Amino acid sequence: xxxxxxxxxxxxxxxxxxxxxxxxxxxxxxxxxxxxxxxxxxxxxxxxxxxxxxxxxxxxxxxxxxxxxxxxxxxxxxxxxxxxxxxxxxxxxxxxxxxxxxxxxxxxxxxxxxxxxxxxxxxxxxxxxxxxxxxxxxxxxxxxxxxxxxxxxxxxxxxxxxxxxxxxxxxxxxxxxxxxxxxxxxxxxxxxxxxxxxxxxxxxxxxxxxxxxxxxxxxxxxxxxxxxxxxxxxxxxxxxxxxxxxxxxxxxxxxxxxxxxxxxxxxxxxxxxxxxxxxxxxxxxxx
Amino acid sequence: xxxxxxxxxxxxxxxxxxxxxxxxxxxxxxxxxxxxxxxxxxxxxxxxxxxxxxxxxxxxxxxxxxxxxxxxxxxxxxxxxxxxxxxxxxxxxxxxxxxxxxxxxxxxxxxxxxxxxxxxxxxxxxxxxxxxxxxxxxxxxxxxxxxxxxxxxxxxxxxxxxxxxxxxxxxxxxxxxxxxxxxxxxxxxxxxxxxxxxxxxxxxxxxxxxxxxxxxxxxxxxxxxxxxxxxxxxxxxxxxxxxxxxxxxxxxxxxxxxxxxxxxxxxxxxxxxxxxxxxxxxxxxxxxxxxxxxxxxxxxxxxxxxxxxxxxxxxxxxxxxxxxxxxxxxxxxxxxxxxxxxxxxxxxxxxxxxxxxxxxx
Numbered sequence: 158x159x160x161x162x163x164x165x166x167x168x169x170x171x172x173x174x175x176x177x178x179x180x181x182x183x184x185x186x187x188x189x190x191x192x193x194x195x196x197x198x199x200x201x202x203x204x205x206x207x208x209x210x211x212x213x214x215x216x217x218x219x220x221x222x223x224x225x226x227x228x229x230x231x232x233x234x235x236x237x238x239x240x241x242x243x244x245x246x247x248x249x250x251x252x253x254x255x256x257x258x259x260x261x262x263x264x265x266x267x268x269x270x271x272x273x274x275x276x277x278x279x280x281x282x283x284x285x286x287x288x289x290x291x292x293x294x295x296x297x298x299x300x301x302x303x304x305x306x307x308x309x310x311x312x313x314x315x316x317x318x319x320x321x322x323x324x325x326x327x328x329x330x331x332x333x334x335x336x337x338x339x340x341x342x343x344x345x346x347x348x349x350x351x352x353x354x355x356x357x358x359x360x361x362x363x364x365x366x367x368x369x370x371x372x373x374x375x376x377x378x379x380x381x382x383x384x385x386x387x388x389x390x391x392x393x394x395x396x397x398x399x400x401x402x403x404x405x406x407x408x409x410x411x412x413x414x415x416x417x418x419x420x421x422x423x424x425x426x427x428x429x430x431x432x433x434x435x436x437x438x439x440x441x442x443x444x
Numbered sequence: 445x446x447x448x449x450x451x452x453x454x455x456x457x458x459x460x461x462x463x464x465x466x467x468x469x470x471x472x473x474x475x476x477x478x479x480x481x482x483x484x485x486x487x488x489x490x491x492x493x494x495x496x497x498x499x500x501x502x503x504x505x506x507x508x509x510x511x512x513x514x515x516x517x518x519x520x521x522x523x524x525x526x527x528x529x530x531x532x533x534x535x536x537x538x539x540x541x542x543x544x545x546x547x548x549x550x551x552x553x554x555x556x557x558x559x560x561x562x563x564x565x566x567x568x569x570x571x572x573x574x575x576x577x578x579x580x581x582x583x584x585x586x587x588x589x590x591x592x593x594x595x596x597x598x599x600x601x602x603x604x605x606x607x608x609x610x611x612x613x614x615x616x617x618x619x620x621x622x623x624x625x626x627x628x629x630x631x632x633x634x635x636x637x638x639x640x641x642x643x644x645x646x647x648x649x650x651x652x653x654x655x656x657x658x659x660x661x662x663x664x665x666x667x668x669x670x671x672x673x674x675x676x677x678x679x680x681x682x683x684x685x686x687x688x689x690x691x692x693x694x695x696x697x698x699x700x701x702x703x704x705x706x707x708x709x710x711x712x713x714x715x716x717x718x719x720x721x722x723x724x725x726x727x728x729x730x731x732x733x734x735x736x737x738x739x740x741x742x743x744x745x746x747x748x749x750x751x752x753x754x755x756x757x758x759x760x761x762x763x764x765x766x767x768x769x770x771x772x773x774x775x776x777x778x779x780x781x782x783x784x785x786x787x788x789x790x791x792x793x794x795x796x797x798x799x800x801x802x803x804x805x
Contacts, residue, residue, distance in 0.1 A: 338531040341502050346596060347523035347552035356537045356548075 190417035208418035218419065220394070221402040222426075228398055229377045232316045236373060239317070240324025241362070244332055245354075247325075258329075261322040273386025276315045280387075301388060305395035312384045312396055316377065324369045331365035332358060367438045371431055378427050399423055446513040446604040448476040448499065448637065453508035455494055461506065468494045470661040472508070476605070476639065481631045483652035484641045487684070491661040492641045496607050499639070501525045512604050523552075528597025528606045532613045534589035538582040542573060545581050546595050553600075567595045570630060587619045591626075598634060605637040612647060624650060645685050649673075657681050673728075674787070679794045682726050688754060688765045691732065692791065695725045702790055705760050707739055710785035713799040716792070724791045729754065731787035732766035734773065738780040739764075746772045757781060 191208055193201040212218050247257050267275075282288040282300045291299040298304070301311040335357065343353045381400040384390070390397035390405070397405070403423065407416035453472040461467055469491045476482055484492040497503040499510060501522035509518050517525050528549075537545050546564045555563075568574045571591045576584070581592060590611055597606045608627070612620050628651060631638050640651050648655050649669040657665045657672065657680070665677040676682035682690030695704045702709050704725055711725075734755070741757035741764065753772035757764050757779060764781060773779055790798035 336533060336535075338533060338535050341497075341500075341522070342529070342531060342535040342593070342596075344502065344522045345500060345527065345529050346549040348548070349552070352552070356539060360537075360539045 187417045187420050190413045191421055192414075194414050204414055208414045209422070212415060212418050212422065217402070221397055221399050224395075224397065225378060225399040228312070228316075228380070229374060231313055232320070232377050233370065233373060235313070235317050236321045236324050237366070237370060240321050240369070241328050241366075243321070243325045244328035245358070247329055249333065258326070261325050263322075264319050265322050267319070269382035270386050272315065272319050273383040276311065276318075276383075277387050280311050303392055305392055308388050308392060308396050312387060315383060315387060316380070319383070320373060320376070323372065324366075327365040327369045328362055331362040335361050363438070367435065371435060374434065375427060375431060378430075446637065447478045448605060449509075449511040449514070450474045450495075450499070451509050451511065453495075453498065453505050453510070455491075455498060455503065455505045455507075467506075468661050469498075469505070472663060474656070474663065474666070476637055478513075478637055479635045480637055481628075481651060481653045482637075482639045483648035483655045484639060484658060485643070485645060485648040485655050485684070486658035487643055490658045492658050493609055494661075495658070496529070496609055496639065496641050499605065500527050500529050500607055526600065526602060526604045528600065528603050530590070530593050530597055530606070530608045530611045532610045534586060534593050534614070536581045536584070536589050536592050538580075540581055541578055542568075542581050542584070542592055543577040545592050546577075546599050549596055549600055563599050563601065567599045570598070570633060571595050571626070587615050587623055590615060590623065594627075594630070598630065598636070603636055605639060608638070608640045608642075610642050610644075611640075612642075612644075627651060645687075649685070657684065659684075675789065675796065675800070676726065677796045679724060679726060679791050682728070686728060686730075688729055690726050690728050691764050693725045693727075693762055693764070695723055695790070697723050697790075704739070705762070709739075709783060709788060711788050711790050711798045712786050715790055716797045716799055721793045723797070724794075725783075726789040726791050726796075727783045728787060729765040729767045731784040732764060733782045733784070734766065734768060734779045735782045736780060738782040741779055741781050743773050743775050743777045743779055745775055748772075755779075 192204055192206070194204045195201050243261075248254055264272075277285075279285045280288045280299075280301050282292050282302070288299065288301075291297045299307050301307040339357050339361075340353065343357060348356070379400060380398060381404070384396055384398060385401055385404075388396045390401040399419075400423075403416060403419050406412050406419060450472050453469060453474075454467055455469040456467045458466050464470055472495065484495065486492050494503065498505045501517070501520055501524075505518065509516055511517065512525065537548060540548070543564060546567060547560045550560045550563060564577075565574070568577055571594065573588065573591055573595070576588070581589070584592065594606075594608075594611070597603065612623060615623055624647060627638075627640075631651075638651075640648065642648050649672075653668065654666060655669055655672055656663055657678075659678075659680045665672060665681045667677075672681055672685050676685065676690060679690070679692050682692060693704050695702045695709065697703075697715060700715060702711055702715070702723070702725055709725055739759055741759045743755055744758050744763070745756040747754045747756075751769075753768045755766045755768050755772055757766060759781070766781065788798075789796055
């Protein structure tokens, strides 16, 4: 006789606890804050959806969100094509393969705040190697602490330097998995180098590129440490991305309610864009 | 379509080959007639894929020339040789439809749209893929994918040679014979020179008019399937073709006769000049019979393979296989073996050394 009971459910318990403490409870705390107002002393007043409404109408939020999309858009537009181009030009075998791979992996091994600090010192106009060279040797007016455009160029170049390797390594792995027969068949069929890229390499890279773009989207959309250390969101508010603004509201102004509402909207946007992108990219495969 | 000549071909993957063992192809001289169906047969690593890649232009040989209709193409890249190759794993362009896949080689060569249309539908008809022309090629089954890659080769009507590099490896067994007969049929319809590389003797022998057997970078025999079976020129061909392969027994040659285990064995004819070194008798299991007189042997194992039995008998420590129709003896039985003399060959240092009766070699 087989024993029939529901004790197997206990096996799910550890995962349930982990998810609860790791995600659900913190998340619900934020939800709890987002519908209330507090002035300290653990006193809370019901706000309803007021914070959400206020936030969605706020120019400050719109500006930060706009900057965030611009930042993510620009770095994706640079890192993805650049990453593919570098992966395509890397050697396929021989001594230089490990050299290239290690060189590529190095930037990704550096902690985020160290990256921010490095680029800060590197670009300071009076003492930084790049800053000094630009201003005093080339005579180009370049000061990321004063000029918003220079600040933007700097955070974008920094992110490209830090994270293009991820796209390179994933694309390289994807390229290496294409059997030689494809290239040989293309040669025999008289395909041009562009056709080889368009009809063999790009389709075979689709899966890894989907993952690369997703990872780079999520990471860059949630980026905080590097621009915070480099520019602190300045000059003015010019590089105040969403996460920097969020921390300012939550910890600077101690407006827990609006900050909680903002966190939830922030999270919803990240989730929505990732889901949309992934669904669109994989919908052909299901057929 | 063209006659293909390989002359003094040698190839090594090493930059500075020293001895013969550094060569993947040792010395190849070969003519492939226009419109023939050929098979290149040999075990893995014998150099057959190297040879194929040299003909297609994917590899440049270290030495020697390749001629298509007496035109030297040794230094031409693959797309200028006008050849087609079907690979072990089906190569298709995933994002294209079946139609675009078939049209791809023509479009790359700037063929007019109406000509492409006509050729593609003709080839699709031949391959029986007309119904799937507008579907995405990535969703097809392996055998259909392999048909499409064949189609991409056949779609050019001026193709010099179509080469197949073990094309049935990934095909399900029950579809293999279908595709194999399709290939044979295609050859009869398009009359292009076809070269089929395989290590599977059944595929080679059913497809080809002429089979080229290779071993260790050398051609050991070229012949029709029947010739390879009946008179292997080398013990390797004897082993490799046939199931089970030829019995090869060490023997002693004295006074112009061959002696195995002290017993005189009648051969097909006289022994050629200079039979020194290693001498062996070769006899196919099909021509070994059990009788009351002859070579005494002990039966070790009998395998019933349906239409007949394979009897494995031991003479001293030598195993001899015989194919026996009807009732077979039990294991352990004492029997006598008879070799059919006109099918009994002598091999000297692995090469055929006995002469056929009535034919001076």
